[in-house]
Amino acid sequence: MVYGAFAWSPDGRYVAQTSGPLNGKSTLNLIDRTTGGSRAIAKGYFFGASFSPQSDRLAYGVARSNRSSVAATNLFVAATAGGAPAPLRADGRSEYPVWGPQKIAYTHWKRPPRKLDGPKFNLAVINPDGSGKRQLTHDKVPYLLSGLVPVDWSADGTRLLAGFGGQDTSYVVTVNPSTGKENVIGSKSEGFVPAALSADGTTILGMSGGDIFAGKAYVVTAPYTGGKTKRLTRGESPDWNR
Secondary structure, three states: OEOOEEEEEOOOOOOEEEEEOOOOOEEEEEEOOOOEEEEEEEEEEEEEEEEEEOOEEEEEEEEOOOOOOOEEEEEEEEOOOOOOOOEEEOOEEEEEEEEOOOOOEEEEOOOOOOOOOOOOEEEEEOOOOOOOEEEOOOOOOOOEEEEEEEEEEEOOOOOEEEEEEEOOEEEEEEEEOOOOEEEEEOOOOOOOEEEEEEEOOEEEEEEEEEEHHHHHHHHEEEEEOOOOOEEEEEOOOEEEOO
16 A cells, blocks of 8 residues: 555645655645645544545545555545635545546455455545445456556546556556446556546557566557557656646
C-alpha cells in the first residue's frame, strides 16, 4: 500500500496534503490559497484524497493503524468551509476515493487468500451522500499483485481511468462506469503508470518505464479507446489542467 494524500480543488483555491513523521500518524491539512490559512482535517494513515467538482467538499481514505496490511480503512467527507468530517463508507475496506461528476469511485479491498500476500483491490462507486454503493469490477487478482485503483474521471462521468498495480507491475485500465467492463491500454510490460485523464475523456496522461521497470522514465499519452503510448519527454509524475 502507498500512504499519503495530495489534491488540488477544481477551482484552484484549496490544496489537501499530508504532513507528519516518516513512521507515525500524519495530519491531513486543508490549505486555503485565497487566505493563506491552513487547518487540520484529520489524523491517521491516509489513502488518497479528492475534491468535489464544486470544490466544497473533500473525500479521503484513512486508517487508524499501520500495524497490518489489512488494517481497517474507511472513507470520510469534510466540508471545505469547516466542520467535523462525516463518514462516507465505514466498512473497513474502502480507500483511494476519486470524486466524479455524479459519483465517487474508490477501491474496495478483500483480505488476501494466501499468506505473505497483500489486500486485493477492485473498484466500487458510491453517491456523495453515501447511498447507492455498487461494486464495479470483480477481478481475481493474482498472488503478489494488488489490483485496481481509480485515477480520474472524464468531465461527463462516462469514462473512468484506473491503474492496476502490484509487485513490479503497473498498467493502465479503462473502466466503463455503467457496466464495469475493463480494457487494458498499452502494454502490460512497459510499466505504464496512469496520472490523469483529459476532461473530454479522449487522452490518458501517464509515465512509462522508470527504475523499477529497468528503463528510462518518460511522460507519455495514450488514447482512451486504445493504442500505443506516445512519448512526450523524459520525466516522471506528470499532471495537467487539460
